[in-house]
Amino acid sequence: MTPSNDLREAVLRLADFYARLQPQDLDRLDHFYTPDARFKDPFNEVRGLPAIRRIFEHMFASLHQPHFVVTSQLVDGDQAFLVWEFRFRMRRFDTxxxxxVRGGSHLRLAADGRVLDHRDYWDAAEELYEKLPVLGALMRWLRRQASR
Structure with a gap:
């Protein structure tokens, strides 16, 4: 098997890990992320497995039935891009x-297939803020004003 095939298989395993992720799976993060991996999304920028684990723990504590649906993936050398839908129900507001939330993850992989760098891209205003009761009305009004 060539290194690029190994990385493709690693990305397939990672996509499957995200799709099936449950709180007890967080004990296996070290199978998918290097010890000093970096994670960045619209709300967080952290480095290291303990910090990445805290982000996932917060997700499970704050949301009901959160899960990812990976809809496509691209692998090029030591980089990958996953397109996903993040599905959940709020624990407050509309339960x-x-x-x-639709978005994508740019991943840079180590030679062993684990993630060195994980950057999530998604529009927090459209995908999240507009769905919140009071803030949503303000965000929709701002969007209308900006499009005039």
């Missing part, structure tokens, strides 16, 4: 409606 019955499933919410969907």
């Amino acid at each position: 019955t409606t499933e919410q969907v």
Whole structure:
């Protein structure tokens, strides 16, 4: 097997890990991330497994039934891009409606296939803020004003 095939298989395993992720799986983060991996999204920028674990723990504590649906993936050398939908229900506000945040993750991989750098891209205003009761109305008004 060539190194690029190994990395493709590593990305497939990683996508499957995200799709099935449950709180007990956080004990296996070291199988998927290097000890000093970096993670960045619209709300966080951290380095190291303990900090990355805290982000996932917060996700499980704050949301009901959070899960990822990876809809496509691209692998080029030691980099990958996953396109995903993050599905969940709020624990507060509207607790019955499933919410969907669409985004993507740019990953840089170590030779062993573990993630060195993970950067999530998604529009916090459109995908999250507009769904919140009071803030959503303000965000929709601002969007209308900006488009005039």
